[in-house]
Amino acid sequence: MSDNTNKKKVKEHVRVTPRLIISYIVLAILTFLCLFFFYILIINSTRSHIQIQQGFSFLPGGHFLKNFSNVINDAKLPILTGLKNSLIVSTCAAVLSCYFSALTAYGLYAYDFKLKKAAVVFILLILVMPTQVSALGFIQLITKINLMDTLFPLFLPSIAAPAVFYFMYSYMQSSLPMELLEAARIDGCSEFKTFNKIVLPIMKPALAVQAIFVFVSNWNNFFMPALVISSNDKKTLPILIASLRSADFLKFDMGKIYMFILLAIVPIIIVYILLSKYIVAGVTLGGVKE
Amino acid sequence: MSEKDNKKRYKSVSYAKWGYVFILPFFLAFAVFQLIPMISTVFYSFFEYYRSGLKIIGPTFVGLDNYKELIQSDFLKYTGNTLLLWIAGFIPQIVVSLILAAWFSDEMLKLKGKQFFKTVIYMPNLIMASAFSMLFFALFSNIGPVNGFLISSGIAKNGISFFTSVGWTRALIALMNFLMWFGNTTILLMAAIMGISPSLFEAAKIDGATSTQIFFRITLPSIKPILVYVFITSMIGGLQMYDVPQILTNGNGNPDRTSMTLLMFLNHHLYSKNFGMAGALSVILFIICAILCLCVYSTMNEKDDSAPKKKKAKK
Numbered sequence: 251m252s253d254n255t256n257k258k259k260v261k262e263h264v265r266v267t268p269r270l271i272i273s274y275i276v277l278a279i280l281t282f283l284c285l286f287f288f289y290i291l292i293i294n295s296t297r298s299h300i301q302i303q304q305g306f307s308f309l310p311g312g313h314f315l316k317n318f319s320n321v322i323n324d325a326k327l328p329i330l331t332g333l334k335n336s337l338i339v340s341t342c343a344a345v346l347s348c349y350f351s352a353l354t355a356y357g358l359y360a361y362d363f364k365l366k367k368a369a370v371v372f373i374l375l376i377l378v379m380p381t382q383v384s385a386l387g388f389i390q391l392i393t394k395i396n397l398m399d400t401l402f403p404l405f406l407p408s409i410a411a412p413a414v415f416y417f418m419y420s421y422m423q424s425s426l427p428m429e430l431l432e433a434a435r436i437d438g439c440s441e442f443k444t445f446n447k448i449v450l451p452i453m454k455p456a457l458a459v460q461a462i463f464v465f466v467s468n469w470n471n472f473f474m475p476a477l478v479i480s481s482n483d484k485k486t487l488p489i490l491i492a493s494l495r496s497a498d499f500l501k502f503d504m505g506k507i508y509m510f511i512l513l514a515i516v517p518i519i520i521v522y523i524l525l526s527k528y529i530v531a532g533v534t535l536g537g538v539k540e
Numbered sequence: 541m542s543e544k545d546n547k548k549r550y551k552s553v554s555y556a557k558w559g560y561v562f563i564l565p566f567f568l569a570f571a572v573f574q575l576i577p578m579i580s581t582v583f584y585s586f587f588e589y590y591r592s593g594l595k596i597i598g599p600t601f602v603g604l605d606n607y608k609e610l611i612q613s614d615f616l617k618y619t620g621n622t623l624l625l626w627i628a629g630f631i632p633q634i635v636v637s638l639i640l641a642a643w644f645s646d647e648m649l650k651l652k653g654k655q656f657f658k659t660v661i662y663m664p665n666l667i668m669a670s671a672f673s674m675l676f677f678a679l680f681s682n683i684g685p686v687n688g689f690l691i692s693s694g695i696a697k698n699g700i701s702f703f704t705s706v707g708w709t710r711a712l713i714a715l716m717n718f719l720m721w722f723g724n725t726t727i728l729l730m731a732a733i734m735g736i737s738p739s740l741f742e743a744a745k746i747d748g749a750t751s752t753q754i755f756f757r758i759t760l761p762s763i764k765p766i767l768v769y770v771f772i773t774s775m776i777g778g779l780q781m782y783d784v785p786q787i788l789t790n791g792n793g794n795p796d797r798t799s800m801t802l803l804m805f806l807n808h809h810l811y812s813k814n815f816g817m818a819g820a821l822s823v824i825l826f827i828i829c830a831i832l833c834l835c836v837y838s839t840m841n842e843k844d845d846s847a848p849k850k851k852k853a854k855k
Contacts, residue, residue, distance in 0.1 A: 269751070273643045273651060280636070281660050283719060290685060291675055305692055306685040350565050357562025361555050369563060376570075378773055378836050380780045382803060383826040386584060386810060386818045387577025409569035441558045470668040472783045473803065477810055488670040488783070495674055495787050507678055514671045522666055526659045533662065533724060534731035 288519075294508040302504045317509040324506070327490055328482060329513055336486045339404045339475075340468040344461040347411035352457065355418035356449055360431055370419075377412045382473055389477055399480050405468070414460045421456040459532035462525065466518055487514045578826065585819030591812065598816070606820035614797065615805070615821070621793070622801040625710060625785070626778025629717030634770070636722050641729035642755050661723035669720065669783035676712055677703075677788055706798045709789065713799060716784050721777070725770055732766040733759055769839045776832050779825065782807070 294302055297311030321329055358370055381388075392403045426449065434444045450457070472488035479485050485493075494502075494510060522529060585606055589598035640661070644654055664672070680686050680702040687699035702708040736759065744754050760767075782803040785793060791808070793800025802825060809818035 267649075270649055270651070273649060276639070277643075277657050280640075280722075281657065284660050284664055284723075287672075287675060287679065290679060294678075294685070302685070303683065305688045350569070354563045354566040357559045361559030361562070363556040363559040366559060369567070374840065375833055375837050376574075377833070377840075378776050379829055379833050380776060380825075381574065382780060382782075382806065383822050383829060384574055384577040384581050385806065386815060386822050387580035388573065389810065390580055390584075390815075391572075391577050407569060407573035410566050410573065415566065441555065441561075445562070466666050470666075470670070470783075472670045472786070473807065477807070488668060491668070491670045491674050492787060492791075495677065496790055504678065504683075507674075511671045511675050511678070515667050518666050518668070519663075522663060526662075527655070529666075530655075530658050530662055530727060533727045 291508055291512055295505065295512045297505055299503045299505050302508075313505055314509075317503075317505040320503065320506050321509045321513065327494060327510065328485070329487075329490065329510060331483050332485055332487045332490045333513070333517075335401060335484060336469055339401055339486060340465045342405040343408035343468040344465040346405060347408040347414045347464045348457050348461050350409045351411050351414035351460070352418045352450065352453055353445065354415050355422055356445055359419060359422045359426065360428065373412050373415055377416055379412075381407070385474065385477060388474075392478065398478065399484060400478075401484060403478050404471075404475055404486070408464065408468070411464065414464060417460055418453065418456055421453065426452055459528060462521065462529055463532065466521075469518060490514075581819050581822045581826075583819075584815050585823045587816050587819075589816045589819075590814040596813075602816070606816045607824075610817055610820045610824070613817075614800075615824075617797070618793075618800050618802050618805045621798060622779060622781060625713050625717070625781060625799065625801065626775065628710060628714035629721070630771075630774055630778065632714075633718050633722045633725055633774075634767075636718075637725035637729050638760075640722075640726045641733055642759060644726070644730050645733040646751065648751065658723070658727060661726060663723070664719045665721065665724045667720070669716075670787045672716060672720065673784045673787035676716060680708075680712060703789070704795050706795050709795065709799050713781075713785050713788060716788075717781070721774070725774070728766065728770060729763060732763040736762045765839050769836065772832050772835045772839070776829060776836075779803075779828065 290306070293308065293310050295317055296314040297307070298313040298316065301307070301311045301313070321327075354373075358366055388403070388407075389398075392398050397403050430448065430452075431444060434448050439448070470488065471486075472492070475486050476489050476492060479489055491511070491514060494507065584599070586601060586603060587599035588602045588605070589596075589600075591597070643649055643651055644658070678684055682699065682701055686702075690696040691699045700708065702712065740758050740762070741754060744758055749757070780803060781801045785799045785801055786804050786807070789799050791804065793804055802821070806818060806821050806825070809815075809821060
């Protein structure tokens with residue numbers, strides 16, 4: 251650390267290099283690309299259909315509330331039910347996958363048994379296997395057990411989440427001392443209680459990060475829900491957006507379309523703005539931690 | 541070390557069953573929701589089983605006929621589309637990410653606002669792909685603001701009909717994939733570069749190496765395992781490409797199905813209840829993904845091997 255600060259002090263006298271200027275320009279362009287589309291989205295969600303047709307403007311119009319109430323009151327595209335369904339599915343998926351992945355990771359970390367090594371290798375092998383390849387059998391199965399067109403098939407499979415498991419497993423290896431568990435055992439704590447009362451609180455940072463990622467990926471999930479859900483009152487947001495797309499586009503109130511997209515992504519953006527530090531730090535932990 | 545081992549062995553006498561109890565829900569859920577469906581998917585791939593009007597035909601065993609029929613249909617075309625769309629997004633993504641990661645991790649450069657830039661470039665990754673795609677459709681449609689701008693500024697007098705042009709549709713899909721993933725890749729690569737022992741860089745600087753030389757001779761070779769990891773996981777992501785082209789082209793991959801990806805094809809068969817063909821397609825996808833999974837597994841093992849070395853070097 252002290253070495254670093256020394257370096258910085260020395261370099262403060264160095265002039266701005268062409269390389270620095272180029273990097274700022276490139277970063278500015280990329281930042282523009284990332285933000286500009288959302289800027290247009292926000293602006294256009296505040297403008298009426300006619301204003302949008304007249305051409306693009308950098309200034310917001312005054313139709314935010316009108317568009318908002320138009321979207322909320324459209325019975326054909328029930329966005330409030332969509333928000334509610336997406337929230338239920340994403341929350342349940344996040345809770346289930348975090349709890350059971352931590353439980354599995356704990357089982358494989360703290361206990362020694364015959365199939366332990368095989369189980370770890372197996373989970374790592376299926377770590378990046380897409381679930382879509384078994385979609386056909388999945389649909390057949392949930393048709394048979396009468397869960398078609400319900401929200402359950404959208405979050406129950408989250409109990410087995412290899413990526414979340416891998417994250418929890420790595421986290422335990424770096425920050426869950428076995429001595430602590432032994433101490434709990436000596437104090438007469440049962441195995442389940444040890445997990446719930448001692449391990450879970452220690453895992454809080456890992457749980458929080460993974461909960462966010464699972465929540466977001468389920469919030470955005472489109473492939474499976476579109477196959478499972480058919481009735482209007484169970485549709486999640488991505489399915490509603492798909493039906494927005496397949497509706498006759500030219501007849502639509504454009505202000506309403508922009509408002510709808512905005513409402514679908516706003517919850518995630520708010521979460522991201524509040525927690526971006528942890529989320530960005532969590533990316534590397536989840537993906538390529540040694 | 542040996543003491544710890546002893547402790548563990550002692551535990552295994554009385555607590556082994558808890559290990560099984562704790563991992564049971566995971567493996568049970570995996571068996572019910574993934575393994576059994578996968579087996580029945582393979583099973584259906586050998587049967588003629590589809591819906592014709594209101595009538596269900598089959599299931600009758602037809603051997604490998606579904607696979608033959610699949611290869612003869614547009615399967616190869618859609619495989620080509622998927623690969624093309626993936627590569628068109630991946631090349632700019634990896635180039636930009638490498639450059640940004642090198643800049644972000646370069647102490648000499650004195651870049652300010654790193655946290656801000658990282659936050660901004662990662663954001664599109666969290667946006668709902670279908671909403672993002674819908675936004676692009678609204679912006680680039682014939683009556684959208686992009687065409688409005690092109691006409692009013694005189695760049696293109698009649699505007700550009702983006703979604704009837706093969707090139708533009710593909711380019712927009714690639715652009716969206718690029719925007720959604722370059723931030724993620726940058727952060728991964730940056731972490732990898734930060735993990736390289738600083739003494740390597742210092743030695744190179746003392747020897748008078750330029751930053752370009754350092755990048756190509758030290759940074760790139762050192763992060764090779766993570767580059768391989770990024771490449772393969774991105775390829776698996778590319779095979780799964782669905783939301784963006786599905787919404788952008790309303791599920792038909794137009795113009796002329798040139799933006800139809802493999803998963804859109806699968807969805808099409810599932811939706812029209814042509815289970816035999818969907819099964820065959822799933823099995824082919826499964827085999828490709830299984831090979832890629834093995835590659836990921838081996839890169840992870842490589843990393844595990846190199847990890848202790850890195851730690852030693854740091855000390």
